[in-house]
Amino acid sequence: MSTVTCPSCGASSRIRANAPGRPVCRSCKTRLPWVVDADTATFSQEVAGPLPTIVDFWAAWCGPCRAVAPALMSIAERHAGEVKVVKVDVDANQQLAQQFQAMSIPLLVFFKNGQERDRVVGAQPAAALEARLAPLLTG
Ligand SMILES: [Zn+2]
Secondary structure (H helix, E strand, O other): OOOOOOOOOOOOEEEOOOOOOOOOOOOOOOOEEEEEEOOOOOOOHHHHOOEEEEEEEEOOOHHHHHHOOOOOOOHHHOOOOOOOEEEEEEOOHHHHHHHHOOOOOOEEEEEEEOOOEEEEEEEOHHHHHHHHHHHHOOO
């Protein structure tokens, strides 16, 4: 369960991991940018869906991670209802970090239907991430 704040009216909505359908604001019904935190217990559910999903392996001490976070948020807002962003704190989830070889962060891993489709290491501008995302949106 994650809480997402509506960019339109500011209401917060609670969203279940891998909830059916796409999240909308419980108040104004605007499509919400789908940004959730995952841990070892919820990870496989969070990436299992049919929407293109970008997993952000990050840490609080990582400067480039703070640089890439707004780019990811802008993608989540621009593609509300089409894309999901899943945040994994590598310090709190070392097992996942090892599983995905997140030695260098930020590491962005792109999933669709639970399958890894692409990955990007290091901070990238939103335009570069959009370019990586494009084939997953169409195919
Ligand atoms: Zn709203």
